[in-house]
Amino acid sequence: MSGTSTPMNWIANIDQVVRGYETSGKGLVHGLQKDAIQNSWGHKEDTENGTGWSVKFELISNDLGTFLLIQDIGTKGMTGPNLSTDEINKYNNDLNPDYRLARFSSMNYSGGNDGAGLFGRGKLLFNAASSNYSYIYETITKEDGNRANWKWIEGKDLRMEKQALEGEGAKKIIREKVGIEPISEQGSRIIIINPKDEIVTAIKDGTFLRDIEETWWRIVSKYDAKITVAFDGQIYKADIPAMYKDALESKRGWKSWKKHSISSGYKNVKSLGLFVSDQLLPEELEGIYVYRKDMKVGVVKIDDVPQAIRGKYFGFVEVDETWEEELAEIENVEHYGFNTRKRAYQSLKNLVNTEHRYFMDYLGLGPKKQNRDELLQKEFEEVSNELGKIFDELDINFDGTGETEKPVEVVWDGVNFPTESNVVKKGDLVEDIYFKIKNNSGAQQKVSWELYVECDDNVVLKINKDSLNVSEGKEERLGPFDFMVHSPLIPQKKHYVKLKIQLDSTKKIFVKEMPFYYETKPYKRPLQNFNLRNINLIFPNDSNRVNPNEEITDLKYLIKNNLSTTAYISFHLTTHNAEERNSPRVEDLYMDKSIIIPPNGEKIINCPNILFDSSKYQVIGEKGTVEIRASISATRDFDMYEISEELCRYSRIFVNYNKDGGNGFQLFEEFHLVEEKDGEKRKSYLTGDQRGWEFNLNIVHPVYINLEHDETRRKDYIHDEMLKQIVMALLKIDNSTLFTKYIDENLNIDDLSNIEIVELINRVFDAITFDRYKGEVHYG
Incomplete structure (x- = not known):
């Protein structure tokens, strides 16, 4: 053979491409069908529905050898002028997208199609699929007749005819080198000479067809696309995988979650489907995948697939054109995945995971509340530590550690509710209430105490009260006390058993409380x-x-x-x-x-x-x-x-x-989830004191519900609410250090009006939030 040469170690280059498909993709066989079909689907005449389009893979053998024919019909063919290699090089990587013949002939261009192909590596796959790195390509377009060329390796160089043959010359080369008739319909055909054994085996044992069905079932489902594999006189048509068919029709125990036109706040999802079976799926059919321009590309990582459905779960997601363009920019060159750190992928991952959680809740497989609580516990600690660093840098201490201990300590020492929870009903007896009073002061203390039940800030039941002298360093245990649940306690309400302690020496009052629920469920769950x-x-x-x-x-x-x-x-x-x-x-x-x-x-x-x-x-x-x-x-x-x-x-x-x-301390000693459905409409609030602040997050607030399944927005929300309560804690202990260090070192908060204090709080909040987010703002 004669022809022009492209100097390079092309065998090494081709082998490198194959390794890329083996590492990032699913190997040569899978990559061959994927690239061949995506190149053809992108050239289809009917760009809306693919009417009249088809691809046929046919394995033949004759006296000239074994050949794999890949022919499409209903495409535009390899359009554009028949440029020589010298003329192509003069374009300096700026060929018109419609110059498809020239683009296919050069190694420096992708196919210039409207499909999923981006990088032009598929052309090297055709070389790689051949035992001697050789293939022929032929085409017919509306404007031109038959044209053909071939590429082969000679030594280490990739060689081809300097210009595609035309007309009878193109037909002759097909007859002479392959022993078959040239194509006669508009479209193109790739002829792989002496395909590798692994490809021949995959075609004959059905693997090749299954790979096509797994990758391209969306175009079969949506457009009734025709893709066939032929060998030994038999033709096999690609179909939707049988298990997927059942899933789409919700047959044989399949459960589905289908959405269309989802607005993410970023860009739009055109279609999403999630499906769960009661039987294990073949490994290649598992997972939630992005389909870009109808081709299966990369998996979307799901954060929390329940054990019960692992191996039984698959899905697809298709996005709008602008989102597809952004995904294309971060797609790997083999079309099997994305740069997962980029915003286009992360936004899609968050959306799909949100829909996944809704689906799991629908199936009754959503995360147990305990697991949700553990996740929030972790996030509370992460955010608290993040804020703690800010206060460490400012050297602000708001937890009260290092101060002298309380002169009198009071702790509950037991209570016996009628059930294992603190939910009670009318007629129940709450008994064995004990508490301890310890005197830490250097002198005897006279202590007055009162035990009662409170609801909605009103005392509804008085249990007992008394006074006693507690010697220096001594501890007194008092009880047992009990009460019957009846009127005037209020059904369907949260109540508190409260213990009020007053020191006669200082008139200082301490209050301990213990919640219980009268014929209603707990609002607050530790x-x-x-x-x-x-x-x-x-x-x-x-x-x-x-x-x-x-x-x-x-x-x-x-x-x-x-x-x-x-x-x-x-x-x-x-x-x-x-x-x-x-x-x-x-x-x-x-x-x-x-x-x-x-x-x-x-x-x-x-x-x-x-x-x-x-x-x-x-x-x-x-x-x-x-x-x-x-x-x-x-x-x-x-x-x-x-x-x-x-x-x-x-x-x-x-x-x-x-x-x-x-100061090095955790900002909050305890974190609580609360449900304030019918009570106060706060997003969060602060309890405890400087010896142990407690952060309470209202998980039924409409704002939280709207974002709880979006990890990024949820953490931002927790951060803002936690910061708000930190500022509140500082105000409670008359600590203005934050304001003087962040706003004005000469500031005296006692000189400010209420309006000025509110303005000051807003300024500090905005300043800290600005510092956290600066450099991370996204536009568009």
Whole structure:
């Protein structure tokens, strides 16, 4: 053969393309059918419906060899002038998209079609499919007769005729080299010479046809497109995979979720379908895929597929033209996936995951509330830590740690509800209510107390009241008390058992509360059955700095048992090197395995002082961060817990060892989900005090419901609500540091009017939010 040469190590180049399909795609066989059909579908005459379009793959053998013929009908053919290779090169990569013959003849262009092809690598696949890297192509267009050319490897060079043959010359080369008649209808045909054994085998064992059906079933379904595979005198027509057919028609146990014209707030989805079977799918039919210009491209990652339907779930999503264009820009060159970090993909992923969750809820397979609560717990901590860094940098402390302990501590020490929850009905007896009063002051304290039930801020039942003298350092346990559920308690309402304590010496009042629900479901569900938080410690310095051989003193923790059963608990206190990954343990400080907390009870743990012995903490280095970690676990099996099982997230305090820094504390000790359907219409609110603030998020607020399935928007919402409550906490403890550091160091908040304070809060909120989002704003 003669012809023009394109100097390059083309065998290595072709092998590299094949490796790309094996790595990013599904291999040579799958890639061959995919690229061949997408190139043809993009050239179809009827661009709307593909009427009259078809593709035929035919494997033949004769005296001249074995050939794979790939012929399309109903396409425009390889249009444009018959340019020589020299003339093509003069265009300097700027060929008219309609110059399809020239574009196909050159390796520097994609097909210039309206389909899914983008990069022109499919032409090398035709070489790769041949045992000797050779193929012939022929075409007929409206304006021109038969034209043909061929590409083959000679040495390491890719060779071809300098210009396509025309008319009888084109027909002659087909007859002489392939031993068949040239095409006679408008369209094109690729003839792969001596196809590789893996391709021949795939055609004969049905794999090739199944690959076509898996990739192109959408055009078969939507346009009744005709794609056939022929060999040994038999013709097989591609169809919708049988399991997909049943799914589309909701037969044989299939469940479906179909949507059209979904507006995402970004761009629009044209069509989406999600389908679940009660039987396992073949692996190649699993997953939710993007179909760009009707071709199956890349998978959409679903974050939380229930175990019950794994391997039984598939779907498709098709987007509008502008979204398709953006996806095309981030698609890999083999057409099997996307750059998943880009906004075009992430926006689509979020939308599909939202629809997935709606579908799961519809099927009764949605995430359990516990799983949802665990997810929100994680997000609360992430956002709280993010905000904590801001306050660390500003050196603002709003949690009250480091202050002297309360002169009198009051804790619940048990209550017995008639059921395992704190929901009661008329006639129930709530009994065995106990509480403890401890005097931490340096003198005897006279304490007055009152126990009562409150609903809607009104006292509806008085249980008992009295006064007593509590000696210095002593603890008194009072009870049992009980009450019957009846009028004047109000059905279908949330109530509180409240304990009011007043010190005669200072007239200071403390109030403890315990909620219960009278013939209604709880509004407030703790994220955990147990809560553990630090309630007191004293640093040796004004900040959270601890120098070598100094001590942290008066360290106390509060454990709450939110169960209606007795808890058997081990408390463990350790320190960790926060400078290293995974925070390795430095020292075991204290353990108490004897803790028993009655139902709905509390217990204060008094810990020994922590001495930062320089010989032990030299692992931190000259200076660094130490984490004080408290954790609780079960000492025996009880309720749902097994022995040694952790009962809740651990409590952490960060100490600056031999260095200065921020306060290092978690902003909130507890996080709660609340349902304020019929009560106040707040998005969130703050409870607790400076010794342990609690963040409460209203999960039935319409704004939250509208965005709860969008991870990005949900986190932004939590951030804004949490920031709002942080500002509220600072105001509650008369701490204006945030305003002076962020707005005006000479500011005196006491001199401001109510309107000026509101304006000040808005300015701080906007400033912090601006700093968080700057550099991340997207337009368009």
